[in-house]
Each structure stands twice: as C-alpha cells, then as structure tokens.
Amino acid sequence: MKKPAHLLLFTFLLTALFSCQPKKSEETAQDPEDHMEWWREARFGMFIHWGLYAIPAGEWNGTTNHAEWIRTTAKIPLEEYDQFLDEFNPVKFDADAWVKMAKDAGMKYIVITSKHHDGFGLFDSETSDYDVMATPFKRDILKELSEACKKAGIKLCFYHSIMDWHHPDYLPRREWEQNRSVEGAEFPRYVDYMKAQLKELITNYGELGVLWFDGEWEDTWTHADGVELYDYVRSLQPNIIINNRVDKGRQGMAGLTKEGDFVGDFGTPEQEIPAIGLPGVDWESCMTMNDHWGYNSHDDNWKSSEDLIRKLVDIASKGGNFLLNIGPKADGTFPQESIERLADIGDWMDVYSESVYGTQASPIAEVEWGRITQKKTENSTRIYLHVFDWPESGQLELEGLKGRLTKAGMLTNDFDKFRVDVDEKNQRYVVNLPDVAPNTIDEVLWLDFRE
Known part of the structure; x- marks a missing residue:
C-alpha cells in the first residue's frame, strides 16, 4: 500500500531525528561490541515495578489513579509514606515462580526495580536502612531472584532510579514538600550514596545483564554526571549494558537520544513503538499491560493477548526489543490478568519464537497484512x-x-x-x-x- 506524501515526509523527518545512536564515552569506547550480542538475540524481556507503593494498590483518600508515583501524585508526607515499611510483608513471593512465568512466556531477561523514585530498596543494602530488611519480610528479594534466574538461564537486570524522594541529600525536593527543609543537603553526597548502592548491586548479585536507569531529567543531574556514572558502572562490570537514561538528551517518551555526545547503549521508547525501523540504533520499547507500572487494583484496562503478541512482533520487525511490564501485588503475586497474558504469549512463542529471537528489522517497507x-x-x-x-x-x-x-x-x-x-x-x-x-x-x- 503506497504511503501518502505527508506520511513519507513524517518518516523522513523521524529518521533524521532518531538517527543518533547512544554513544560510549571515550574511556569505554574500546570495549567490544559483543557485550550487546545477547540482548539483541533476546528481543523480549520482563519489566517488574514493585515496592512499597504496591500496598495502597493505587488508592489514596478516595482517588484511584495512582501507582509507583503515589507519594508524589497523592502528595504523601515522607513520615506518612514511611509507615508502609511496617506493612511490606509479601509472604507469597516466590522467585522461582516469577522466573518460570517469564521463561515460559519466552522472555530472556528480567529488569526489576532495585530502587524506584521513592528511594526504597528491594535488596539488603549496607548503605541504607530504607530497604527490604527494614520491613517484616526481611528477605533479600534481589538475592532470591538472582539465584532463580541463574538456575533458569535468565539474565537478571536492575532498574535503578537516579531520582530519590527519600534521601536527605537528593535535590530538588518535591514542589509540594514545603515543610521538608533543604538545609545541609548536598547533592554530590547523594551521588556518592547512589554509587555505593550500585556497587553493591553490581558486585553482590552475580553478573548482571543491564543497569536500567531512570529519573535523570531534573536539573541537578548533568551530562557530566551521566558520563561519570556510565564509566563507573562499566569499570565494575565491563560487559554490562546501560540504557541512555544514565545521561541527559532523551527526547521524552519517544525515548531516543538527540544528536550529540551522549552515553548509553540503547534508547528507551516508553509506552510507544517507533513508527519506522531505526537502522543502526539499538532500542527497547517498555510498555505496561494496562495503564500503570506499579500495581493498581482499580485498573482494568488490560491490553489483550493478541495486542501484546502483535506489539512484540511489530517491535522485532523494526529491530527493537520489547520490555513488557508486570506490577506485582503487595502479597508478592502477579495479578491474574498478567498471568493469563503471559501464558498466552508463551503458547504463541512455543511455536513461533524462531521468528523473533535473533532477528533483524524487515528489509522492505511495511506491509498492510x-x-x-x-x-x-x-x-x-x-x-x-x-x-x-x-x-x-x-x-x-x-x-x-x-x-x-x-x-x-x-x-x-x-x-x-x-x-x-x-x-x-x-x-x-x-x-x-x-x-x-x-x-x-x-x-x-x-x-x-x-x-
């Protein structure tokens, strides 16, 4: 089907806009390209957003449109939000069951929130008391997942937020936190804290596949900070893959890096798929199954299994990876709707995965069928x-x-x-x-x- 002239113009402009591959810094430019090989072969991974925010399940004072951002979207004071520490006890969490569902669905890697913007860690950190060991659960969730992934042959990866709404040295404060003083806060000291946590994650949980950064958009984080952090992480594990959100330069939800000397190994479109293939650019579309990343018990707007399978194929046909999200419940289980969709995708992948794994973008223009x-x-x-x-x-x-x-x-x-x-x-x-x-x-x- 011939594309109309306005669509051809849009395609040309989009190609020009997204023609820049995230770059390595000069310090790490000599590293071999094959550190990306497994990731390009995989094409399909599981995103997991889980933390204290699963406890309110999206609801606060009669409003029901919240999730992992609830501390900010509901404007919850720090001391009130911290009370969730005493309630976090996911006794039904089973790392082997989670990993099995990912593997049965045809996923090759798992990216889980080691720390989201609220600052709470799902791991045993010696640098902070604001982690899972301060809850009634007192089990290192990431350690159990690392062991389960190793047994199953799944790559374990961590999402780690640069932004931190809990740490006293992180700046800026939320604009509504008028009673939380910034006196004595030093952002460089926060960066040292974040690097110490990252060293724990990189050295204590076996070989990682990806460090998936987020929360880089505030003015306190600079391009120089991004380059330094990229080099620091690669110095601890040379073959680790790092997304472009370690640096500035990401162009909104389109997720790809604008032209310039920015670091990062792949682009990160969020909740969308680029309209065309992007030759020479590594990218990964991250997407929710419904409308929220974290668990929201009121969100019934689930994408169908057919839609998700076709999105996986659409992304592969354009040379990208698909990172499909799960928001576990506070008890440690996946929502039933997510379980059903994973099973359906797995049934399709059992027969057709050859046409996804290790493939490249279509050699010809998009076809209508x-x-x-x-x-x-x-x-x-x-x-x-x-x-x-x-x-x-x-x-x-x-x-x-x-x-x-x-x-x-x-x-x-x-x-x-x-x-x-x-x-x-x-x-x-x-x-x-x-x-x-x-x-x-x-x-x-x-x-x-x-x-």
Missing part, C-alpha cells in the same frame, strides 16, 4: 512473514527481496497439513496461502533466499 522479520546467516537469509490479517485473495505480494528463493514453508505445528507455493517473476513474489490461517493472531511463513 502484517509484519516481516529476517534472520541472516553467512550465505542466506530467512524472511519471516507475520500474517496478522489473512487476505481474502489467498495471496501475499512481495517485492524488493534480494537473492534467489530456495525454499518456503510455515512455522505452524500443523505444517504437514499446509503447503506454501510461491510464484516468482522479476523478483516479485506471490505467496499462495492455505484457505485458513492456522493461527489467527499471527501465522508465520518463511522464505529462504541465497545470495
């Missing part, structure tokens, strides 16, 4: 045709694919029942489909080409 991914070997390329909308004509028309077509087939479990014929003329291909789609969410066909 679905999406395309590809996987290259030394002398050949396998093209995966993800058919969302089974055409009434029974045919898919393709052009612009390079090489000599050698073979075609389907990934369905029932492939013996289906035959794929391809007519070729001057590098235009007509794929003749079976009458019925084996999978109505996304059936995948493949075409092999030799160079």
Whole structure:
C-alpha cells in the first residue's frame, strides 16, 4: 500500500531525528561490541515495578489513579509514606515462580526495580536502612531472584532510579514538600550514596545483564554526571549494558537520544513503538499491560493477548526489543490478568519464537497484512512473514527481496497439513496461502533466499 506524501515526509523527518545512536564515552569506547550480542538475540524481556507503593494498590483518600508515583501524585508526607515499611510483608513471593512465568512466556531477561523514585530498596543494602530488611519480610528479594534466574538461564537486570524522594541529600525536593527543609543537603553526597548502592548491586548479585536507569531529567543531574556514572558502572562490570537514561538528551517518551555526545547503549521508547525501523540504533520499547507500572487494583484496562503478541512482533520487525511490564501485588503475586497474558504469549512463542529471537528489522517497507522479520546467516537469509490479517485473495505480494528463493514453508505445528507455493517473476513474489490461517493472531511463513 503506497504511503501518502505527508506520511513519507513524517518518516523522513523521524529518521533524521532518531538517527543518533547512544554513544560510549571515550574511556569505554574500546570495549567490544559483543557485550550487546545477547540482548539483541533476546528481543523480549520482563519489566517488574514493585515496592512499597504496591500496598495502597493505587488508592489514596478516595482517588484511584495512582501507582509507583503515589507519594508524589497523592502528595504523601515522607513520615506518612514511611509507615508502609511496617506493612511490606509479601509472604507469597516466590522467585522461582516469577522466573518460570517469564521463561515460559519466552522472555530472556528480567529488569526489576532495585530502587524506584521513592528511594526504597528491594535488596539488603549496607548503605541504607530504607530497604527490604527494614520491613517484616526481611528477605533479600534481589538475592532470591538472582539465584532463580541463574538456575533458569535468565539474565537478571536492575532498574535503578537516579531520582530519590527519600534521601536527605537528593535535590530538588518535591514542589509540594514545603515543610521538608533543604538545609545541609548536598547533592554530590547523594551521588556518592547512589554509587555505593550500585556497587553493591553490581558486585553482590552475580553478573548482571543491564543497569536500567531512570529519573535523570531534573536539573541537578548533568551530562557530566551521566558520563561519570556510565564509566563507573562499566569499570565494575565491563560487559554490562546501560540504557541512555544514565545521561541527559532523551527526547521524552519517544525515548531516543538527540544528536550529540551522549552515553548509553540503547534508547528507551516508553509506552510507544517507533513508527519506522531505526537502522543502526539499538532500542527497547517498555510498555505496561494496562495503564500503570506499579500495581493498581482499580485498573482494568488490560491490553489483550493478541495486542501484546502483535506489539512484540511489530517491535522485532523494526529491530527493537520489547520490555513488557508486570506490577506485582503487595502479597508478592502477579495479578491474574498478567498471568493469563503471559501464558498466552508463551503458547504463541512455543511455536513461533524462531521468528523473533535473533532477528533483524524487515528489509522492505511495511506491509498492510502484517509484519516481516529476517534472520541472516553467512550465505542466506530467512524472511519471516507475520500474517496478522489473512487476505481474502489467498495471496501475499512481495517485492524488493534480494537473492534467489530456495525454499518456503510455515512455522505452524500443523505444517504437514499446509503447503506454501510461491510464484516468482522479476523478483516479485506471490505467496499462495492455505484457505485458513492456522493461527489467527499471527501465522508465520518463511522464505529462504541465497545470495
């Protein structure tokens, strides 16, 4: 389907805007590129937002639109919010069960909030009393997850907030905290505290996959701070991957870094998927299953399993990763709606994961019936045709694919029942489909080409 002129112009401008890859600093530029290899292969991970904010479950004084930002959105005084420490006791938490659900869904890595903006840590920190060991639970959640991930072959990663609404040296205060003095507060001392916590996380929990920073947008955090922190983290674990939110320069929810000498290994679109592929740029769309990151018991606006599967495929077809969020409940369990969607995604991935893992962006323009991914070997390329909308004509028309077509087939479990014929003329291909789609969410066909 030919794109209208205004869309072509938008595509051109978007490509120019997002053409800048997050960069390494000069100090770490010599590090091998293969530290990103596992991440590019994975394509799919689980985000987990969990902390004290799960206890109010999104509700405060009759309002029900809160989640992990509740201390600020509900303007809760520090001493009142700190009372949640005495209530945090997730006795149903089972690290092995969490990791199993991620693995069964086809996820290759888990990114969990070691510390969100409220300053509370899910780990045993020697630098702070504001952590899980100060609660009735008194178990190091990250230690248990690290052990479960190691057994399951899942990469463990940590989200760590630069912003901290609890630490006395973090500046600025929230604008509504008029009774909380800033006298004696020293931001550099807070940075030292944050670096000490990061050293604990990097050295006490085995090899990590990613440090996923956030909360970098306030004026107290500078580009120089970002470069220094990037270098510091990489000095502790040279192969760790660090997102672009360690530095300034992120362009809002679009998540990609504007032109300039900014550090970070990948861009972070939030709650959205870039409209086009971004050649040469590593990026990861993080997204919620409903409307909140942390648990909100009133939020019933769940995305369907079909929508989430197609979002995963859409992202892979543009060369990105999908980081799909879970907001666990205060008792340590996942919401049932999340469990069901993970299971549905896992059922699809059991059959079709080959068309996601280790793939690159589509080699041709977007098609109206679905999406395309590809996987290259030394002398050949396998093209995966993800058919969302089974055409009434029974045919898919393709052009612009390079090489000599050698073979075609389907990934369905029932492939013996289906035959794929391809007519070729001057590098235009007509794929003749079976009458019925084996999978109505996304059936995948493949075409092999030799160079």
